[in-house]
Amino acid sequence: MWGVPMTRQTSAAALLILSSFVLASCSGVPGGGCIVNCGSGNATVSFVLTATPPNPSTQLSIQAFTTTITGITLTPATGAAVNVPLNSSAYIAEFNRVTSDSTLLAAQVSVPAGSYTQMAITFTAPRVTFCTQPNPGVPGCAAGTLTSSSGAAGSATISTNFSTAANQQSGIALNANIGNALTLNGQTVTAVNLGAANVFSMIVLPLPSTQTDLGSGELSHVDDVMGMVSNISGSTLTIQTSSRGNITATANSSTQFSTDCAVLGFKEDFTCVKANTVAIVDTLLNADGTFTLVFYQPLPANLSSGDLIEGVVTSVANSVTSQFTVVATDSVFASSGSLLNGQLHLGDQIVVTLSSPNPFQIISKGLQIPTGSAFQNSTSVANILPGQTVAFPVSTFTAQSGTAPGASSSQNIALRFTRFTAVMSTPTSPQFNATTFPPLFGITTQQLFQTTSGRLSLDGVSTLTSISAGSTFSTAALYVGPPVAPSFSVLSVRAH
Numbered sequence: 477m478w479g480v481p482m483t484r485q486t487s488a489a490a491l492l493i494l495s496s497f498v499l500a501s502c503s504g505v506p507g508g509g510c511i512v513n514c515g516s517g518n519a520t521v522s523f524v525l526t527a528t529p530p531n532p533s534t535q536l537s538i539q540a541f542t543t544t545i546t547g548i549t550l551t552p553a554t555g556a557a558v559n560v561p562l563n564s565s566a567y568i569a570e571f572n573r574v575t576s577d578s579t580l581l582a583a584q585v586s587v588p589a590g591s592y593t594q595m596a597i598t599f600t601a602p603r604v605t606f607c608t609q610p611n612p613g614v615p616g617c618a619a620g621t622l623t624s625s626s627g628a629a630g631s632a633t634i635s636t637n638f639s640t641a642a643n644q645q646s647g648i649a650l651n652a653n654i655g656n657a658l659t660l661n662g663q664t665v666t667a668v669n670l671g672a673a674n675v676f677s678m679i680v681l682p683l684p685s686t687q688t689d690l691g692s693g694e695l696s697h698v699d700d701v702m703g704m705v706s707n708i709s710g711s712t713l714t715i716q717t718s719s720r721g722n723i724t725a726t727a728n729s730s731t732q733f734s735t736d737c738a739v740l741g742f743k744e745d746f747t748c749v750k751a752n753t754v755a756i757v758d759t760l761l762n763a764d765g766t767f768t769l770v771f772y773q774p775l776p777a778n779l780s781s782g783d784l785i786e787g788v789v790t791s792v793a794n795s796v797t798s799q800f801t802v803v804a805t806d807s808v809f810a811s812s813g814s815l816l817n818g819q820l821h822l823g824d825q826i827v828v829t830l831s832s833p834n835p836f837q838i839i840s841k842g843l844q845i846p847t848g849s850a851f852q853n854s855t856s857v858a859n860i861l862p863g864q865t866v867a868f869p870v871s872t873f874t875a876q877s878g879t880a881p882g883a884s885s886s887q888n889i890a891l892r893f894t895r896f897t898a899v900m901s902t903p904t905s906p907q908f909n910a911t912t913f914p915p916l917f918g919i920t921t922q923q924l925f926q927t928t929s930g931r932l933s934l935d936g937v938s939t940l941t942s943i944s945a946g947s948t949f950s951t952a953a954l955y956v957g958p959p960v961a962p963s964f965s966v967l968s969v970r971a972h
Contacts, residue, residue, distance in 0.1 A: 517642025519589050522765045523548070523560060523581035523650060524681075524696045526935075527571040528972055529897040529950055530655035535663055537609060537617065537916035539788045539803035540823035541571040541654060543602040543670060548650070550587060550636070551594035558587050564721030569599075570805060570822055571652050575950035576895045576970050578696045578935070579720055581650060584765030589642040595634050595678055597650070602627040602670045605803050605823040607790060607916065608663040615918025616792045616862035622801065622825060623879070627657075627668030632676045645763040647681030647695035663915065682763070686942075689934040690760070697933040698723065698767065699758040699968055700841075700893055700952060702786065702806055702867075705751050713749050713769065715757055718807045719822060725759045725767035732930075734773045734842060748772065754780040754808050756841065758933070758967075771931070773841045778834065778888045782810025783870040785884060786892055787826060790916065793857035798830045800860055801881065805895075806867075815873040825881035828868065830857055830889065837890040838954065839867070843967060844928045846960040851891055861957045863917040865894040893952040893967055903943045907962060910949070917955075924962035925953065936971030948972045 525545075530536055545567045548560040560582050573579065605624045607617030640646055657675045659667035669675075681695040682688065690697070701723055707714040711727040727746050737748035749755070749772060758771040774780070787802030794800065804824045809817040820826075835853040838845055845852075850859040860866065868886040876882040896917075901909040906927045913919045927940065937943055949971050953964040 517589050518586045519640035519642060519644040519646065520765055521585045521587050521640065522583045522647045522695060522761055523585065524578040524647065524698065524761065525569055525574050525581050525652070526578050526649045526679075526970075527574045527652045527654055529575040529948070530658070532897050532899050532912040532914075532948060534655070534660065535915050536606065536660075536665070537663065537914045538572055538604060538606045538654075538665075539790060540605045540805055541603070542822045543569050543571075543599045545569050545581070545597065545599050547596075547598040548581065549596045550592045550638075551596070552588065553591045553593050555588065555590070557596075560585055562721070564719070567721065568719035568822055570719075571654055573805065573895050574652075575654070575897055576952045576968050577699055578649065580698055580723060580761065583761070587640065589640055589644070591639040592636050595636050595650070596631060597676055598631040599670055600629040602657075602668050603823050604658065604665050604668050605825070606665050609915035609918070610663065612915065613918055613920045615916070617790045617916060622790055622803075624823060625665045625668050627670060630671040632671050634676050634678065636678055638678070638680055645765070647761070647763070649679040649681055649696065651677050651679060653677070686938055687936055689938055693763050694760050695763055696761045697758070697935065697968065698761050699933055700756060701759065702754070702756045703808055704811065705749060705753055705755050708749055708751050711746050713757075715755065718809045718817075723757070723759060723767055725757060725769040727769040727772070731769045732771045732842060734771070736774055736776070740774060740777070748774060750774070752811065754784060756839070758841070771842060773839065775839070776837060776890070779867065779869055779890055781869055782808070783814055783816045783873070784808040784867055785816070785820065785826065785870060786865060786867040788865045788894060789860055789862050790825075792862060793860045795856065795858045798833075798857050800828055800857055802826050802828055802866065805865065815870055819873065819875040820882070821876075824876040826876070827881050827883045829883070829885045830887070831871070831885050832887055834888050837888075838956070839890050839892055840954070840965070841967065842928065842931050843954065843965045844926055845954065845965055846926065846956055846962055848960045849956045850959065851956065860889070861955065863894060863896070863914070864955045864957065865892045866890065867892045891954055891956070894955045895950065895952050897948060897950045897972075900943050900945055900947050900949055903941050903945060905940045908940065923964065925951070925964045925966050926962040927966045932966060933968040934970075935968070940969065943969070943971045
């Protein structure tokens, strides 16, 4: 399996042997930790966030579904509840993102060994930003339909069947079922309730080998983390995100570095990592709660100066005004003098004006990109498509006020990964076909997807061809768009 050097496999094997001695001294259940006679001591548990999307047949066009998670606690069968210290004191979850990817909630949490029967999640400010498009094949949101629906702050308590032994290392994926949190009227979201029944559930990590491409000692992919490189020490870096805290990852002999390092005048090794620059990393969350750096992507100098907005395009661009609308899905804040910090919120609508634009770029992160893209090196907003996700540095910024969208201007724009859900048609590799796209795309026909050897993350299956035709999957993919085919270059796939 790619990305697992022999030294890590050997270490994982040693850990497995050690764990077997620990578990042999207590009573347990298959696939779980100790239940009785556990003795004293603590275990290490790491937490990630995932989500289950609504069925593609509902024909929803959700650009962002956010909430601030304010707390998570575990209730043991006996004893006091255990507070889970989140990776950020104001952790902003974006559920649409985690239909295809996982984000870190908390790492290396020390919990008393034993059995846990409940998990409680508290949250504030849930908001869904969406639009409708009743006319199949017409790209973009229908005029006047881009809006948000907000819910109340609250909490949810779920039953769990999680047990752990002293010195055991494991993980939990907290999963949100988006469809169960929404009330719908056709393509319109009329209400949001994260406290409704069967919204949250949990999955014990690691998954069975048939449900993941990960190796021994690995809990989860945590990919496409964008932020400011805030610290470098030896072969370890720290990425500071704007909404989900920091991630510290260590490179090894299998770490890949983007060819863009050479474009910037650096070697394709750890010397490419520079403090106080914007970068994107793919990582692996290990069982001990540490992170391995899988891929390092520096951003071009014209995108790496500070304030940066990433968002999904919702409108057909206006070639006369050089404007288009995005819904913000991620951001980077300048370390000083930020125009965005405290002003931009994920899910906000932003009208973007391109002023004297430089040639457009594709942040490929080592993926194979079909040749002939109309986006690459263009300077015309006509080649920016609804459904594409773009990143741009901010020259000017006005925040959204009520229902009035915000505004921003920029000279530079780059293609980034769109997260969406579709239906598998032909589960082949390295290319596959899918149908039933969100109406926003304006796509009514089967589309071809491209994967790249050594650069694909899978969840829910161990191989791409294990996804059955007619089933639902979510993906993070570069939407390169017509006239080229494949139209999508894929970074991750999660089978549902």
